[in-house]
Amino acid sequence: MGRAEGFPDPLPEGVKFSEQVRLCLEADLLPDGSFGRQWLVVAGDQVTILREDGRTTFPLRELKEPKAEPVVGGGILTAKHNGRPVELVHYTNSRSGKFSEAAKLLEKWSRGEEAEWEGKEEERCPKCGFPLEPGTKVCPVCTPKRRTLVRLAGYLKPYWPQAIGLSLLAILNTALGLLPPYLNKPLMDEVLAPKGHVAPLRERLKLLGILVIILALSRVLMAAVGAAQGWLSAWLGNRITHDIRSRLYHHLQYLSLSFYDRRQMGTVISRINQDTGQLQRFLVWSVQDLIVDSLLLLGIGVVLFWMNWKLALWVLVPAPLVTFVAQAFWHKLRLYMHRFFYRWSRLNALLSETLSGLKIVRAFAQEPREVSKFTKRSWELAYTGVQVERAWALAFSGTSLLIMLGTILVWYVGGRQVLFERISLGTLMAFLMYVGMFYAPMRALSWLVNWCSRSLTAAERVFEILDTRPEVEDAEDAVPMPRIEGRIEFRDVSFGYEKNKPVLKEVNLEVRPGEMIGLVGHSGAGKTTTINLICRFYDVDSGEILVDGVPLRKIRLQDLRRQIGIVPQDTFLFSGTIAENISYAKPDATREEIIRAAKIANAHDFILRKPDGYDTVIGEGGQGLSSGEKQRIAIARAVLHNPRILILDEATSQVDVETERQIQEAIGRLVKGRTTIAIAHRLSTLKNADRLVVLKEGRVVEVGTHDELMEKKGEFYRLVQTYREVSKVRAVER
Amino acid sequence: MHFWHGGRPPGGAPKPGPSIPLPKELSTEFRVLKPEALRFFREGGSLGLEVDGKIYENVKVVPLFPLSDDEGWISVIDEDGREIGIVERLRSLEPESQRALREELRKRYVVPRILKVRSCREHFGLVEWEVETDRGPRRFLTRNLRETAQRMGVRLMFSDVDGNRYDVPDLRALDPKSRALIERYS
Helix, strand or coil: CCCCCCCECCCCCCCCCCCCEEEEEEEEECCCCCEEEEEEEEECCEEEEEECCEEEEEEHHHEEEEEEEEEECEEEEEEEECCEEEEEEEEEHHHHHHHHHHHHHHHHHHCCCCCCCCCCCCCECCCCCCECCCCCCCCCCCCCHHHHHHHHHHCCHHHHHHHHHHHHHHHHHHHHHHHHHHHHHHHHHHHHCCCCCCCCHHHHHHHHHHHHHHHHHHHHHHHHHHHHHHHHHHHHHHHHHHHHHHHHHHHHHHCCHHHHHCCCHHHHHHHHHHHHHHHHHHHHHHHHHHHHHHHHHHHHHHHHHHHCHHHHHHHHCCHHHHHHHHHHHHHHHHHHHHHHHHHHHHHHHHHHHHHHCHHHHHHCCCHHHHHHHHHHHHHHHHHHHHHHHHHHHHHHHHHHHHHHHHHHHHHHHHHHHHHCCCCCHHHHHHHHHHHHHHHHHHHHHHHHHHHHHHHHHHHHHHHHHHHCCCCCCCCCCCECCCCCCCCEEEEEEEECCECCECCEEEEEEEECCCCEEEEECCCCCCHHHHHHHHCCCCCCCEEEEEECCEEHHHECHHHHHHCEEEECCCCCCCCEEHHHHHCCCCCCCCHHHHHHHHHHCCCHHHHCCCCCHHHCEECCCCCCCCHHHHHHHHHHHHHHHCCCEEEEECCCCCCCHHHHHHHHHHHHHHCCCCEEEEECCCHHHHHHCCEEEEEECCEEEEEECHHHHHHHCCHHHHHHHHHHHHHHHHHHHC | CCCCCCCCCCCCCCCCCCCCCCCCCCCCCCCECCHHHEEEEEECCEEEEEECCEEEEEEEEEECCCCCCCCEEEEEECCCCCEEEEEEEHHHCCHHHHHHHHHHHHHHECCCEEEEEEEEEEECCEEEEEEEECCEEEEEEECCHHHHCEEECCEEEEECCCCCEEEECCHHHCCHHHHHHHHHCC
């Protein structure tokens, strides 16, 4: 293949190597930490660091333990040369993926192994340069706005009769709006100040009556059409936003957890709230204004030129100025508005934070500080609010002034024409009224265009989520599994939340149906990750997990998860009654079932002592319950769920000895007849387990019964020793 | 299905910190290294430290308050991940040591400071920046700053599409044009 001249990066110009270049990577930092270009080149058996001002060369075989060492903001490719550490190249995060790949390659090559550059061709959007997620071709950033508009219009489809009605109403409204000024002309020229031939007074009175009635009728009609239009457009806009919002929420429920790992919960929530909110304002108000204003502008323009094109040209004189000023103010306004919203949300954040931390504030006597913090932010908000209003006022008066300028010009030029009797007074009056109506939509439009582009950005953000495919998806040939026996197998499973950092490494494990396995190991050893993989919250990077001999990827997700039950370490309860929480996985459970489940979980006795028994409402996050009580409700929930595979993340939380015993008892009943995987922290649980699996740094290091492992005096033995020492200290402290 | 907590903290993908192994024994003693008793030196690709006549090779340094005080509070860690001690003030070291330490810090903590914004163009929803930093000129792409920027009082920090962070320690200290450009996109 044509890789000879450097791969994956091209060699700098004019540089040649006599031997074949196997690898060339460009780095973006210099040895002193400034930005600059360096190249790592492997040609033949030589590793060369190429700089603009020279090169350093090492024989490949002499570089030991090449490593891509991460630092804050980037990394350093290091190796040992003659037993001394050397720094080969420095780079920022932009290149760290490639260099960690290179480090692996260097290591294989230095050991004399055959290997090839496997780093994925870094996929970037050819248009805007945004790094694309692997496997996607659609750039989330630069999908053209036009497409977004088309998609938005797609949501209009089910409501097309209403949409057409709305457009008709808008056209009608515009046409009606054009009528009253036009009536000015006959009113002046025929009735009030006729020139030349003067009709008798009675005729003129009659005409006056007719004109006034037409005027009144047109106004009434306009009001009616306007009201209908407003109502219909609000109906349509809200409907469409509702559709989009529901789709979004539905989609969020099915997105894989890694989607949430990469984002802050706050921004996800704001997409549902703010972006759809902005979309709603756009669809309800802006679209309507946009249509009406454009129609008005067009209609009035045509009428003006039709009435007197010379005078009409004068009208256009301030038009560019109005647009220009409106645009200029828009930038300022936008800045202030952002600041305003930002400060608004900051104030809110502070409020919710201090109110929920009220106890701490009191305990440390920091009330005055919190008060002054709040006052300061509130003042900042007020100040920005004033800035926003000032900018608005200035923009409004500025454009109004310019508009008046146009009107004044028309007064002068048109007035002269009336005096020279080139046009009638009526024409001038009608003309002036049209001019007054002409500038308002122009001003509005220049703002609306900006407003629309911002709303489209909101729409894009919403669509971006809708376009994110759930990473964990049912395979097309997924098989139904109505009843799982409970055999679980791990075959060479490796997995990392970030691709370069494996958390589990080549894990092999076999769990028999009905067996209870205790997962043991230091924190960070991969216990929770193992569980996440069994639930298929994430898909493995390599290897396979099988349930009853069927690969996890081939099992219908619904079937899998319906038969897995979890008792998590930090119990999450929804706001609602105790009964609702217990029956969360089985909403149609009978009262008897709920009570039986609570009894098995040792929860019944405390529940009946609550004021409303099973109907006691627990707040968000389960306020009003002790952690031991919450835990037992979670156990009851799992009991009622009646899963084939049970997953326990045992709480070490601060429950007293008696509660601990009750929870243990409950768990003991729960695990009977089910395959159980328990993350065990307490020795007491470990004794119940059929086998223990000891994890260390992502690998299974020991498997066996409690007694076997104690005899072996290996990793588990050490863990137990540490545990005993710690509990001795605790016992003394108590 | 219940929401599963665990594995890793909620929120955005964590930025990798310095890779330093945790020692068996955690440090409990607060030890400030006396400037007169220590000497940093460079040796090949690594930093060495001599303190009270004892020599440590291949030490790692970590700024403890990189944002609020970049002139002091540097933790010095030996090869096994144990903290040897803390350097309280960079300036109190003798020039040779100071230079070696500053050089190492600059390599280990790569967060460029923006001194000037040359240009700033928005296209296809991304903003392309051309800036002058304390590490030289740089060109990078960001998404809308409002979603990625972190404001801490007068300080603004933001990340580009590759996850590199950029620091504006004091927005008010920038020239008006740079400031206007940043404010327009944030």
